[in-house]
Amino acid sequence: MSKTILIVDDSASVRSVVGIALKGAGYEVIEACDGKDALSKLTGQKIHLIVSDVNMPNMDGITLVKEVRKLASYRFTPICMLTTEAEQSKMAEGKAAGAKAWIVKPFQPPKLLNVVSKLVL
Numbered sequence: 001m002s003k004t005i006l007i008v009d010d011s012a013s014v015r016s017v018v019g020i021a022l023k024g025a026g027y028e029v030i031e032a033c034d035g036k037d038a039l040s041k042l043t044g045q046k047i048h049l050i051v052s053d054v055n056m057p058n059m060d061g062i063t064l065v066k067e068v069r070k071l072a073s074y075r076f077t078p079i080c081m082l083t084t085e086a087e088q089s090k091m092a093e094g095k096a097a098g099a100k101a102w103i104v105k106p107f108q109p110p111k112l113l114n115v116v117s118k119l120v121l
Contacts, residue, residue, distance in 0.1 A: 003120050004028040004045070008038040008052035008064060009082070014105070018051060018082065021109035022116065035059025039067055047077050048120045051112075054083040054090065062090075065097040078119040082107065 005027050009015050012033075019029045030047070032038035034056040050068065054061040061081055068074045080101040081094050091102050101115050 002026055002028045003048040004030060005116070005120070006030045006032060006038060006041065006047050006050045008032045008035065008050065008056070008061065010034055010053060010056040014053070014082075017109070018112065021112055025113050025116070027116070027120075035061065035064035035067065038064055042068070042071060042074055044073055047074060049116060050074075050077055050079045051082050051116075052079060054081055054085045054094070062093055062097050062099075065094065065099050069098045080115055080119060082112070 005022055007015050007018050007029060010033055015031045019031060022029050030041055032041050036058045052061040052064055065079050078100045079098060080103060081099045082103045082105060084105045086104045094102060100119055103112060103115060
């Protein structure tokens with residue numbers, strides 16, 4: 001059975017690139033356009049990893065991490081931030097909220113898959 005990864009990004013092109021890389025590595029992919037959309041898709045099914053942008057409309061990635069951590073079914077789901085944000089303060093905020101990894105855009109798909117392979121168990 002393949003592992004399922006939720007991609008959360010307001011950019012359709014980023015979701016597409018990440019999705020192609022993950023599907024090519026054998027992962028199932030669910031896409032969401034922002035934090036609110038992502039929460040609506042967490043309906044109890046097993047999600048092995050969430051890959052989220054930080055800057056999005058409606059609900060940003062840091063808020064999404066905090067909200068996911070409140071959900072019993074997803075409290076321990078690893079979350080990787082994939083963002084243009086590279087400031088240490090923003091990374092610290094993400095880590096404090098519960099993010100397990102931080103990848104700065106633009107990214108190379110092999111680097112993403114390397115991080116994913118360490119987080120998806």
